[in-house]
Amino acid sequence: MKNPFVYGKRVSGQAFFDRAKVKSDIRNVLDGGSNVLLYGPRRYGKSSLIGEVLSEIRAGGGCCAELNMMEVASLEDFVARFARIVYRELAPVSGALNLIAGFLKRMSPSIGLDEEGKPELRVSFSSGRATVDNLREVLMLPERLCGEKRRIVIAIDEFQEVSELGLGAQFERIMRSVIEKQSHVSYVFLGSKTHMLERMFSSKSRPFYNSAQKFLLLRPPEDESAAFLVERFSSSSIKLDPCLAEKMVRLVDNVPYYLQALGSWTFNAVRGRDADEVSDSDVADGFDSMYSAERILLEDAFRSHPESQRLLMRAIAIEPTGKFDESYRERHGLKSTSTVNTALRRLIADSTIEKTAVDYRLGDPLLAYYLAEC
Numbered sequence: 123m124k125n126p127f128v129y130g131k132r133v134s135g136q137a138f139f140d141r142a143k144v145k146s147d148i149r150n151v152l153d154g155g156s157n158v159l160l161y162g163p164r165r166y167g168k169s170s171l172i173g174e175v176l177s178e179i180r181a182g183g184g185c186c187a188e189l190n191m192m193e194v195a196s197l198e199d200f201v202a203r204f205a206r207i208v209y210r211e212l213a214p215v216s217g218a219l220n221l222i223a224g225f226l227k228r229m230s231p232s233i234g235l236d237e238e239g240k241p242e243l244r245v246s247f248s249s250g251r252a253t254v255d256n257l258r259e260v261l262m263l264p265e266r267l268c269g270e271k272r273r274i275v276i277a278i279d280e281f282q283e284v285s286e287l288g289l290g291a292q293f294e295r296i297m298r299s300v301i302e303k304q305s306h307v308s309y310v311f312l313g314s315k316t317h318m319l320e321r322m323f324s325s326k327s328r329p330f331y332n333s334a335q336k337f338l339l340l341r342p343p344e345d346e347s348a349a350f351l352v353e354r355f356s357s358s359s360i361k362l363d364p365c366l367a368e369k370m371v372r373l374v375d376n377v378p379y380y381l382q383a384l385g386s387w388t389f390n391a392v393r394g395r396d397a398d399e400v401s402d403s404d405v406a407d408g409f410d411s412m413y414s415a416e417r418i419l420l421e422d423a424f425r426s427h428p429e430s431q432r433l434l435m436r437a438i439a440i441e442p443t444g445k446f447d448e449s450y451r452e453r454h455g456l457k458s459t460s461t462v463n464t465a466l467r468r469l470i471a472d473s474t475i476e477k478t479a480v481d482y483r484l485g486d487p488l489l490a491y492y493l494a495e496c
């Protein structure tokens with residue numbers, strides 16, 4: 123029997139739950155021609171949510187294109203991929219090349235075939251390197267190809283990574299000035315580095331100030347998460363007691379990725395004993411299996427931080443706190459207040475640590491478990 127839980131990739135349809143309100147709010151902003159910033163910690167479901175929104179737009183006959191900055195290696199790669207996704211959506215007919223060549227004057231566009239044998243736009247640069255003029259031209263391409271009648275929504279995932287393209291603030295300035303001139307293109311900017319994106323879009327001195335309607339994606343309501351687990355098990359004719367479902371939600375701190383991962387491993391445990399009802403020990407076994415599967419990634423995530431941050435992460439995992447007074451620092455072997463503050467700022471900036479109303483805690487419940495345990 124097929125495991126009804128899906129994780130580690132974008133989910134849609136049956137595997138997607140809740141988010142109806144934010145989905146329709148985002149739709150409304152895009153339909154009104156404005157841009158959207160959807161941000162929040164990793165694994166809360168941003169990419170899945172936008173996938174659903176774009177599917178709806180496509181189902182209604184609209185045009186959408188997507189780019190993930192995590193896959194972009196360089197400025198040249200960004201320009202080439204951007205041209206490719208826009209071409210795929212707006213100009214997949216023969217004859218369009220001349221038109222595009224007219225728009226991308228400073229590049230040499232050509233048509234090749236992708237892995238499935240479909241035509242694909244390729245661009246090359248005269249000196250092998252992309253310039254800011256190439257960037258400006260390619261960013262204008264969607265508006266030019268849209269004409270008067272069509273509109274397009276372009277989603278750029280992990281948008282904060284544009285800071286790695288080597289253009290510094292110039293990238294933001296160029297993109298903002300192009301966006302302002304476009305009336306047929308709406309952008310969705312997505313990202314997990316919440317503080318970086320907040321600064322980019324909310325600070326008056328930055329080019330993207332007020333250029334998009336902001337949506338912070340939080341955890342789903344706990345009762346809906348629990349109901350989702352019950353429903354998914356029941357789709358495979360397995361009974362899950364609602365109280366046990368609530369316990370599962372608490373075990374993974376209601377983070378959507380881990381809800382599905384725990385569901386999946388627990389499902390395997392139930393199937394392993396050929397049962398039709400989830401027991402406490404299935405959940406315990408499911409948690410252990412999930413933890414073993416994730417452990418190497420957790421180790422890597424921990425090791426990727428410098429020592430001062432590692433010490434602080436461990437301290438917060440063992441004892442979440444709102445302030446780092448002398449006795450707390452002593453208890454956890456932390457150095458001076460200024461060292462702690464610098465580490466804390468960095469960890470909040472990359473969304474490793476979250477500030478709640480009462481204390482600081484690790485955003486990843488399994489990382490917290492790992493650090494408290496080892």
Ligand SMILES: Nc1ncnc2c1ncn2[C@@H]1O[C@H](COP(=O)(O)OP(=O)(O)O)[C@@H](O)[C@H]1O
Nearest residue numbers: 129130131138139165166167168169170379382
């Ligand atoms: N609305 C949802 N319903 C069910 N599962 C979800 C939902 N959103 C996210 N998930 C789970 O979380 C995982 C990560 O989702 P993803 O959209 O990649 O998050 P993000 O882009 O915020 O990192 C998915 O593979 C899925 O298991």
Ligand SMILES: [Mg+2]
Nearest residue numbers: 168169170279
């Ligand atoms: Mg994502």
